[in-house]
Amino acid sequence: MQYQTGGMTPLTEKDLAYMKDMMSWELLAAKKAYHYANETQDAECRQAMFQIAEQHQRNLERLLMHLQEHVNQATQITVSGAQNPTTVM
Amino acid sequence: MQQQGIQPQFKMQGGHLIMTHQAQTNLPKVKDASMNDRDRLQDLLAQEKYLTSGYNMALIEASHDALFDVIKQNCDASYQMQRQIFNLMFKKGWYKLPVADAQMVQHTFQQFVQYQTQFPFPPSPQIAQMGGQTGGAQTSQ
Numbered sequence: 001m002q003y004q005t006g007g008m009t010p011l012t013e014k015d016l017a018y019m020k021d022m023m024s025w026e027l028l029a030a031k032k033a034y035h036y037a038n039e040t041q042d043a044e045c046r047q048a049m050f051q052i053a054e055q056h057q058r059n060l061e062r063l064l065m066h067l068q069e070h071v072n073q074a075t076q077i078t079v080s081g082a083q084n085p086t087t088v089m
Numbered sequence: 090m091q092q093q094g095i096q097p098q099f100k101m102q103g104g105h106l107i108m109t110h111q112a113q114t115n116l117p118k119v120k121d122a123s124m125n126d127r128d129r130l131q132d133l134l135a136q137e138k139y140l141t142s143g144y145n146m147a148l149i150e151a152s153h154d155a156l157f158d159v160i161k162q163n164c165d166a167s168y169q170m171q172r173q174i175f176n177l178m179f180k181k182g183w184y185k186l187p188v189a190d191a192q193m194v195q196h197t198f199q200q201f202v203q204y205q206t207q208f209p210f211p212p213s214p215q216i217a218q219m220g221g222q223t224g225g226a227q228t229s230q
Contacts, residue, residue, distance in 0.1 A: 009153040018147040034130040036135045042115050048177050059163040066159045
């Protein structure tokens with residue numbers, strides 16, 4: 001198999017499975033910390049929880065931006081034995 | 090991140106020396122089944138532990154460097170938050186940590202200083218000097 005254009009190394013199945021997992025964890029973490037922040041009466045706890053919620057959102061965004069790079073740099077490859085080129089991301 | 094410079098306090102409890110911090114909490118006096126602040130932070134802390142261990146697996150199995158770097162950054166952020174939550178909980182007085190017995194600390198130190206005879210490389214000068222100081226004859230391995 002050979003690359004036709006100079007794209008990035010494609011995600012493996014395992015990479016993608018982890019990406020899905022990691023983004024799900026971060027989303028839940030952000031939502032939960034935000035929910036707790038709104039529940040608590042303690043100013044110090046509230047501030048820490050909002051910070052944590054936001055940081056988890058930033059982590060999720062970082063993963064999403066990395067995924068977007070893969071989507072934007074879809075690469076056509078020719079696989080030996082196949083008739084048509086295949087797209088990888 | 091924050092909560093720097095918390096001075097721990099020490100007290101005796103049940104024959105053990107306990108390290109903690111003056112409680113200044115707003116926990117309900119009579120606790121019921123509803124979540125309180127301690128429960129919430131405990132849950133967020135457990136969540137960070139879960140995330141860091143998950144990230145650790147993802148990190149060591151990442152196929153390319155760009156992905157590795159992204160995971161590494163998120164993992165570091167998660168470690169930081171774990172620390173932040175722990176420090177806050179400690180400050181709130183929700184951790185009571187038994188202090189290790191000084192003799193046991195000393196014993197462990199001497200034991201591993203003596204193990205320098207088993208080091209594959211010559212011990213660093215500072216370590217070699219320690220061996221001279223302890224001069225222990227009792228090797229336990």
